[in-house]
Amino acid sequence: MTRGGLVALAFCALVLLAVPWIIGNEFYVNMASQVLIYALFALSINMMLGYGGMVSLGHAGYLGIAGYACILATVAGYDQVTAAIFAIALSTMAAAFFGVLSLRAPGLGFIMITLALGQIVWGVAYRANDLTGGDNGIRHPARPMPFGFDIRDAPSFYYFTLVVFVVALFFIWRFSRSAFGVSLMGARDQPRRMRMLGHNVWLIRWITFVMAGFWASVAGVLYVYYNLFLSPHAISLQQSAEILLMAILGGSSTLAGPIVGAAIITLVKNVVSTYVERWNTLLGLIFVVVIMFMPYGLVPGCTQAWRRLRNRVKTGKAAGSAASELAQ
């Protein structure tokens, strides 16, 4: 990593650590926690979308399976750790099964099958009144006490979320630079060639599908801890689409893109909506403008614009010095 990159990373880490002090207001600290949770959702879907070229419209399904499983296990009397592990394991196993079904078809077929699977999870949550409380939803008894820490107040819950988020981010960063991640990108661009080089394209995609499901399940458990409540509305098609939009808005080809996208969409949804009634229109407008001027998303678009600006300044300076030399 370059020195500039390290400085930027240290700066980001400091800002993330200082968030509760900087904003102070509990409402906004909670907002920051939400941003992190959605960023994790967006990062997980981006493992498929950005690196694998697989568009999924059923990602909220993992929030549903992990979330309900966590609540039900806790209500049934299991301790928080067992409940969380059970929830994540169950939801990841569902991802393994969904992956087998979805990957039968490429492209549009894949999107439609993930959409259908997500809707099935939603439908079950909606109909299974006895288990999920149906439309009314179901409450999670209380936030857990990881290693004896109390995370009931906003700042400590923020730090808890931050720790999980940073661990996930680190894993996903390594993933994107690993032999496996690079093979996944190869399979996205030239699947036929990758097979001819000895790569098992189907298995690469399936493993990615399961990994994405795993991190989405982790985010799902965090979601339940944050809201202490889950209803079918939280796992609707709109939720899946929003997660997908976050990754696309920020830029699916970068690691930072989904995080930026998640921050923008979550903030517009929660903060701007208190001032502007038509916040949905605003969100749509932002999306259209970004895609029009930065078709690859905000982060790649801004990086490109920044580079162009710097080059112009540099060449401008060079031209200036050449002119002054000539004058002498």
Added chain:
Amino acid sequence: MTKLALEVAHLSKRFGGLPATKDVSISVMPGERRLIIGPNGAGKTTLFNLITGDLSADAGSVRLFGQELMGMPTQQRVHLGLARTYQILTLFPRERLVHNVVLSLLGLDRRRWNSWSILTANRDLYANARAALERVGLGEAAECIVAETSYGERRRLELAMALAQKPRLLLLDEPLAGLSQAERQRIRALLDAIPRDVTIVMIEHDMDTALAFAERITVLHYGEVIVEGTRAEVVADPRTREVYLGD
């Protein structure tokens, strides 16, 4: 008796009503240089696609050193020592040349499943990839982006990716297509330098190079083998002339 490097027996493939490959049988000895010629649409590339598993055959069998390949997915055939180059370049255009070869090496390396270690830390992979590029005269260009290289360099990259895997059977689909005379000479020298433990089956239209290179020649026409034999036999055969020159 030594096992045949490639044994295609009674292979057939139809696209709808159109037979692309009709009862094709070809036997290639280990170390042999085999040329496959035929007019456009004779089913040459289809034959390659059937051997690699890109297409599944309707009937017949394909054996690689005695092992049946039918029903086996492409990547598994590659692990048995099969490699090919494409007539239409199939590379990773936005990546560096060395990255393309690393992807090729990874295909046969267990480390391809590692989702934790940073790929670029595997110095041996990159050293091997650079060596493979060196062999085709692209050592200097290893860090260039594929999209910024010339067509001739990309053709050589195709070859480097296939050779890096140290295949037992190499299928070359028109390795000289679209190249200048100078680049042809280069590729010809590269092909001549491939050791004899690699068996080569080549589709090529450049007759000078092809005839100089091949020991045996198979002529395909409308998906059928119509002539097969040594260089002299095939050139002298009236059916060859018929196919190429008409009656």
